[in-house]
Amino acid sequence: MGAPEWLAYFFGAMAVIMTVVNGFLLIGTIFTWMERRVLGRFQSRVGPNRVGPFGILQAIADAVKLLFKEDIVPRRADRLLFNAAPIVILAPSLMALAVVPFGAGSYVADLNIGVLYVVAMGGIASLAVLMAGYASDNKLALFGAMRAVAMLLSYEIPLVMSLLGITVLAGSMSLVDIVGAQDIPFLLVSPLGALIFLIAMSAELNRSPFDVTEAESELVAGYITEYSGMKFGIFYLAEFSNVVLAGALFAILFLDGWNGYFLPSHLWFLVKVFGFLLVASWVRATLPRMRIDQILALAWKYLFPLSMVNLLLLTVETLTWPEPSTLELWMMTGINWVAAFAAIPLLAMVGLRAPGRSRRAFSPEVH
Amino acid sequence: MYGIGIVKGLLVTLKNARRKPFTTQYPEERLEQSPRFRGQEFVWFVDRCTGCASCAKFCPLGIIKIVTDPNGGNGQDGGSYRVDTFDIDQGRCMYCGLCVEACPYDALHMGTNFEASQTSRLDLVITKEDLNAREKHPSTWFRPQLSKQGFDPFGEESKDWHGAGREPVDWHPKRPEMLPDEGDTRSTSDGEYK
Numbered sequence: 001m002g003a004p005e006w007l008a009y010f011f012g013a014m015a016v017i018m019t020v021v022n023g024f025l026l027i028g029t030i031f032t033w034m035e036r037r038v039l040g041r042f043q044s045r046v047g048p049n050r051v052g053p054f055g056i057l058q059a060i061a062d063a064v065k066l067l068f069k070e071d072i073v074p075r076r077a078d079r080l081l082f083n084a085a086p087i088v089i090l091a092p093s094l095m096a097l098a099v100v101p102f103g104a105g106s107y108v109a110d111l112n113i114g115v116l117y118v119v120a121m122g123g124i125a126s127l128a129v130l131m132a133g134y135a136s137d138n139k140l141a142l143f144g145a146m147r148a149v150a151m152l153l154s155y156e157i158p159l160v161m162s163l164l165g166i167t168v169l170a171g172s173m174s175l176v177d178i179v180g181a182q183d184i185p186f187l188l189v190s191p192l193g194a195l196i197f198l199i200a201m202s203a204e205l206n207r208s209p210f211d212v213t214e215a216e217s218e219l220v221a222g223y224i225t226e227y228s229g230m231k232f233g234i235f236y237l238a239e240f241s242n243v244v245l246a247g248a249l250f251a252i253l254f255l256d257g258w259n260g261y262f263l264p265s266h267l268w269f270l271v272k273v274f275g276f277l278l279v280a281s282w283v284r285a286t287l288p289r290m291r292i293d294q295i296l297a298l299a300w301k302y303l304f305p306l307s308m309v310n311l312l313l314l315t316v317e318t319l320t321w322p323e324p325s326t327l328e329l330w331m332m333t334g335i336n337w338v339a340a341f342a343a344i345p346l347l348a349m350v351g352l353r354a355p356g357r358s359r360r361a362f363s364p365e366v367h
Numbered sequence: 368m369y370g371i372g373i374v375k376g377l378l379v380t381l382k383n384a385r386r387k388p389f390t391t392q393y394p395e396e397r398l399e400q401s402p403r404f405r406g407q408e409f410v411w412f413v414d415r416c417t418g419c420a421s422c423a424k425f426c427p428l429g430i431i432k433i434v435t436d437p438n439g440g441n442g443q444d445g446g447s448y449r450v451d452t453f454d455i456d457q458g459r460c461m462y463c464g465l466c467v468e469a470c471p472y473d474a475l476h477m478g479t480n481f482e483a484s485q486t487s488r489l490d491l492v493i494t495k496e497d498l499n500a501r502e503k504h505p506s507t508w509f510r511p512q513l514s515k516q517g518f519d520p521f522g523e524e525s526k527d528w529h530g531a532g533r534e535p536v537d538w539h540p541k542r543p544e545m546l547p548d549e550g551d552t553r554s555t556s557d558g559e560y561k
Contacts, residue, residue: 042380046390286380287373344370 020108021094027273028241029059034274035240035281042285066233074137074226081135086227086234089128093242096121100248101176103258103266114175115163118249119156122204125242126152129213129223132235136226144222147292148213151203154299155210159200161307162193165314166253179257183326187254189333192310192340194254196303201246203295206239207280209287210295247276301351309343400479402520403508405462408478409455410505411498412528415474418448422466422475430456431466450495457483458491467509473532476505476513479520505531 033048033056040047048055073082099114101107111117126149133145167173169190170181178186187194203210213222224235251257251272260268290298313336321328391398418435432455435448467477485491503526507513512533518526 038384041388042384044383044386044388046388046392282377282380285384286376 016108020097020102024094024097024244025237025241027270028237028244030056031244031277032062032236032240033058034277035284038278038281039285042282063230063233066230069229071229071231072226076137077226078135078137081131082226083231085128085132085135086231086238088131089125090234090238090241092121092124092128093238093245096245099175100245101179101252101257102248103264103269106266107176110174110176113173115167115173115178118175119160119163123152123156125204125238132227133223136223138226140219140221141223141225144213144219144225147219148206148223150292151206151210151212151295151299154296155200155203155303158196158299158303158307159204161304161311162190162196162200163253165190165193165307165311168311168314168318171318175252175257179252179259182256182259184329184333185254185256189329189336190254190310190314191337192306192343193314194250195340195344196307196310197250197254199303200299201250202280202283203299205242205246207243208284209290211289212292212295243277243280244273247273247280250276297352302347305347305351306343309339309347313339400521402479402506402514404479404481404506404520405464405477405508406479406481406506407457407460407462407483408480408493408501409467409498410476410478410501410503410526411453411495412474412503412531413450413495413499414528415472415532416447416450416453417472417474418450419471421469421471425465425469427463427465428459428461430459432456453495453498454492455498456492458488464509473510473512474528476510476531477508479504479506503527503531 036058037047037049037055048058051057051061073079096118098108099111099117101110129148129152130145133141133143133148136142166178166186169186170178172178172181182189202208206213213219219225224232227235248269251269255272255275257272258265258269260271263271314332317332317335318324321332324332418433420433420435423429423431423433432452433450434452436451437448462477464477467475483491504520504522505513505518505526506520507518510531510533513520513526513531516530518524
């Protein structure tokens with residue numbers, strides 16, 4: 001009565017946005033605690049266990065601590081960029097949520113270019129990293145940012161190629177349609193794609209073994225060296241919620257999304273996401289940090305050809321069986337696993353041992 | 368083949384994850400302390416101290432302040448000085464124990480506590496009055512006679528100054544007040560217990 005119609009849409013949209021964003025950030029916050037606990041167990045210690053039951057409120061204690069810290073901006077910093085960088089790094093990962101289906105029928109928007117949209121949002125992160133590094137007026141921050149951007153750009157290519165393979169397989173870029181197309185989880189159908197996605201994603205997320213951007217032993221904290229207080233907190237929140245987003249993407253693209261047995265679809269989705277997060281923590285607890293040249297060599301000399309092979313395989317298979325039945329999907333699965341076991345060592349022999357220069361790209365003589 | 372090493376590494380961490388954490392949850396759980404722990408809160412027996420200031424001289428950090436007064440005692444005749452000030456700045460102490468080693472009369476002992484944190488550095492200075500008021504739970508570090516007596520620094524017993532020395536109690540004939548009460552068990556010069 002009197003109130004315009006758009007107002008109803010506005011409040012409805014706001015309610016949905018608040019729910020999705022806060023729910024997502026809550027899971028990201030839980031993940032900060034979970035990762036510290038899991039890492040602790042992998043290192044035979046306990047991890048944070050004092051704030052609340054099992055230390056689950058640790059993140060709140062940390063947030064309070066960060067809020068009360070002094071907000072320092074370096075004297076010669078570019079204030080605008082310096083202050084904008086944390087927002088620019090967090091906002092895209094929240095925006096990417098718009099197309100992520102959390103359960104059967106629950107998504108904000110079913111964009112027909114969903115995959116492209118997510119990749120585009122992920123690409124903004126490298127801009128924020130460069131902003132933070134440049135604006136800090138700190139050589140360590142700038143070095144960290146340059147490494148990060150080199151790495152993010154390099155790994156975006158294999159990442160996108162593996163996503164392209166999934167798109168070809170599903171015949172759609174919509175994340176909802178991709179889940180619908182998975183009669184068999186694409187983890188089985190496209191093992192190479194899943195592997196490339198995992199490796200490239202952990203580089204995109206700046207996680208071990210690709211965490212050179214914040215290599216404490218060399219660069220203090222990389223591009224977040226000069227940040228303190230809640231801005232630092234936002235960088236970390238963005239980092240951790242990006243991992244959750246990557247987990248959601250992995251669940252959607254490779255683990256058949258929200259589909260499962262017995263449990264409600266949202267719960268199944270959460271189970272898959274947390275499974276991914278556990279594996280991510282496990283890998284982080286295991287692998288030592290690589291050098292930046294090793295990282296770039298791995299991206300360009302190995303993952304790039306590997307993702308080409310993956311895309312070629314999937315394209316040919318899709319052209320052969322345009323509308324694959326379950327049986328045909330199983331046949332694809334068989335072919336792809338054989339191809340994966342052949343291509344992984346073969347391309348490693350070709351790609352990682354560059355002729356003429358050094359025997360191996362990974363050999364310690366190369367500096 | 369590539370990737371095998373990563374799988375092996377993952378299995379190693381998985382094996383560690385299945386192990387019981389070896390963390391000791393400190394305020395609730397405690398590790399067993401050695402009776403020879405060189406800890407905070409020195410134990411000082413004013414009755415044994417002659418005010419010779421050896422501890423202050425041997426302290427590498429110079430954190431022991433001792434002011435003595437010959438008044439009352441007869442120094443020439445083997446009497447003690449009166450100790451007016453005996454301050455130890457624990458905030459700068461490194462617990463090397465040289466003061467304890469230097470003490471000729473076994474008047475100063477290391478303590479066994481390690482939980483003396485304060486909010487001000489000034490509060491870390493322990494004075495004569497603090498030392499006198501304290502229960503005496505000396506560490507057996509550099510005091511073998513204590514462990515020989517079976518003294519437990521973590522037990523209830525507050526050490527009496529009579530039994531804290533390595534010599535027999537009648538080591539100084541001119542200090543008759545140091546003679547023990549009847550029936551006191553103590554060490555003798557040949558290391559035997561009476």
